[in-house]
Amino acid sequence: MSMMRVFARNMATAAKINNVVVIGGGLMGSGIAQVAAATGHKVTLVEVNDQLVDKAIGSIKKSLERVAKKQFKDDASKGQQFMDGTLANLKGSTKLEDSVASSDLVIEAIVEKMNIKHELFGKIDAVAPPSTIFASNTSSLSIGEIGSVTKREDRFGGLHFFNPVPMMKLLEVIRTEKTSEETYQQLMEFGKRMGKTCITCKDTPGFVVNRLLVPYMAEAVRLLERGDASARDIDIAMKLGAGYPMGPFELSDYVGLDTTNNIMQGWHEKYPENPLFNPPKMLQKLVSEGKLGVKSGEGFYSYKK
């Protein structure tokens, strides 16, 4: 195929992703929906009840205000236009089946549990048009295994965004052995339209970033458990000594300790021989006490006012 034809084909397929459904409006889903809407896609954000839909839309409005204040600091009316335009592209819903019925791309961002993701994808596979591409934003689970409950494994891939989605420039695009070349190209094109820098990774545990980040974080907790240094000092060390914007404890609280713990538990069960994946006891204890980080008001640090 000539270069011109490859380009024309990519442009044609890129235009195809217009209606995007994001399932789960928590930390990640709300950010993904926000950026997809801001970059011109028609977005439906699906949550389990009206209260959570309102909460997600509320957090998107707050985040949009921050983005607008930053991007259009000298022109408030342009900032307002940007916010109105984004919100006009976005709607919330609790009707899962109806929402996916007219979608080009569905991005799943619900809890990090294989059985719950299977239940969801099984349900939507039966009602989404055959052409709809499915993607998971999982941090740690196998994309191939998530997609195995569907009859569209060639139209299934990973879109791993980073928190906070409006600020983080990276998108990991994951292709399984069954993801078709066309699906992969469409996912890459979609990522670029979202304004992200896309990298590609095979369907391996943690892809690139989390494969390095999770053992680093667990090692930081082990340092703390041994009493070698305080959480605050470890955080300061990694910020000032390694140039990270947040230390490992600030970052874990920010990401959510439940998500971090689910990742470690899942990897430990699957690869018990790998000591890098041993879940630290302190992390499990905090989660069992409901201390989930910033979102619950307390984690390694307290966020109560």
Ligand SMILES: CCCCCCC[C@H](O)CC(=O)SCCNC(=O)CCNC(=O)[C@H](O)C(C)(C)COP(=O)([O-])OP(=O)([O-])OC[C@H]1O[C@@H](n2cnc3c(N)ncnc32)[C@H](O)[C@@H]1OP(=O)([O-])[O-]
């Ligand atoms: C632990 C490992 C466990 C692994 C778990 C895996 C998780 C997952 O799979 C992978 C990840 O995501 S891994 C995690 C990957 N993530 C990381 O590694 C993140 C590391 N951290 C960072 O890169 C920076 O600390 C931030 C960008 C978060 C904040 O920037 P900062 O300079 O430190 O401080 P600032 O002064 O506060 O904010 C400055 C401005 O930023 C803007 N803004 C911020 N949030 C916004 C939002 N939600 N909306 C809109 N805008 C937002 C806003 O304009 C704000 O100004 P304002 O005047 O306050 O409105």
Ligand SMILES: NC(=O)c1ccc[n+]([C@@H]2O[C@H](COP(=O)([O-])OP(=O)(O)OC[C@H]3O[C@@H](n4cnc5c(N)ncnc54)[C@H](O)[C@@H]3O)[C@@H](O)[C@H]2O)c1
């Ligand atoms: N937290 C992070 O920093 C981060 C980063 C990248 C990827 N991820 C991944 O993204 C996914 C979501 O993580 P999160 O941190 O946003 O979690 P979260 O707990 O903040 O949000 C999950 C949301 O999904 C909703 N939900 C659950 N089941 C649903 C269903 N059947 N239909 C519709 N909504 C449903 C819940 O009500 C909740 O609001 C996970 O797979 C996680 O591993 C998380």
